[in-house]
Amino acid sequence: MSALRVVGGIFAVAFFALALIRYQRRRISRLNLIISSLISAVLLLLAIAPGLFNPLFEVFNFEPGNGQRLTAVLLFAVAIQFLLLIRMQSEVDTNERGIRQLVESFGQSAFDWERGGRSPRRETDRGRLPAFNEAENVGAVIDARCRARSRGTTSSRSWSTTTRTTGPADAAREAGALAASLPIRRGGGLALRVGYDIALKLGADIVVTMDADGQHQPEELPTVVGPIIEGAPTT
Numbered sequence: 001m002s003a004l005r006v007v008g009g010i011f012a013v014a015f016f017a018l019a020l021i022r023y024q025r026r027r028i029s030r031l032n033l034i035i036s037s038l039i040s041a042v043l044l045l046l047a048i049a050p051g052l053f054n055p056l057f058e059v060f061n062f063e064p065g066n067g068q069r070l071t072a073v074l075l076f077a078v079a080i081q082f083l084l085l086i087r088m089q090s091e092v093d094t095n096e097r098g099i100r101q102l103v104e105s106f107g108q109s110a111f112d113w114e115r116g117g118r119s120p121r122r123e124t125d126r127g128r129l130p131a132f133n134e135a136e137n138v139g140a141v142i143d144a145r146c147r148a149r150s151r152g153t154t155s156s157r158s159w160s161t162t163t164r165t166t167g168p169a170d171a172a173r174e175a176g177a178l179a180a181s182l183p184i185r186r187g188g189g190l191a192l193r194v195g196y197d198i199a200l201k202l203g204a205d206i207v208v209t210m211d212a213d214g215q216h217q218p219e220e221l222p223t224v225v226g227p228i229i230e231g232a233p234t235t
Contacts, residue, residue, distance in 0.1 A: 009047035016040035039080070046073065103186050107194040111180040168212065 019036035022028045028036075045052055050069075057063075062072040169179040180194055192209060199207045206228055210216040 005047040005050070008043055012040045012043035012047065015043070035084070100186065100190060103182055103184060103190060104194050104197065107180045107182040107191075108198060110182075111198055112178055 016037060019028065019033055019040070023030070023033040057069050057072055060072060062068045169181045172179040180198060182191060182194065195209075196207060206225060208221055208225060210218065210221075
């Protein structure tokens, strides 16, 4: 047991030193440093003077001998670890939400709102193309959509892409579409979210989503969108 206490004391000192170094390098917050310091202090007291915790052990009926109090320490450690895990998950969720909102804001600010606002109001449907590393394909998809407009109701200006890199965005603009570039890759879901927000702000009544790699067939869009515009039921 004495060897275990020595190891525990060394671990407590090392844990505090590591937390202090990380705080000085601005890798953790002051609150995390305080929590780490408290954990280190409790571990050090357990190693140096475990008798100080006898009242706590007695409350939960952990008697000396037979490793009962060592089991108690392990149970308390698991409970503390669980609480810290919940706190960490909460911070991760908060940070994730903040990053998502920031990316959405940058993506919308990069959109050509002046040009998008000049699209005729009769163009009631707008397409969305999330494009990542699809600079070679996005132009062809947009061109195919434009060729199909004779059977539909929209022009090329109502077709836009949301992408992380400048290549697909430039290719989309060259093809006559509007484009919004996201500063970092956050998945197709966020790209679509930005596209939907832009479409709603531009007054779109119908939003059509397609992949930019050419796996969907733009010429089929009038078949899908036409009945919706005409008010007829779709099959």
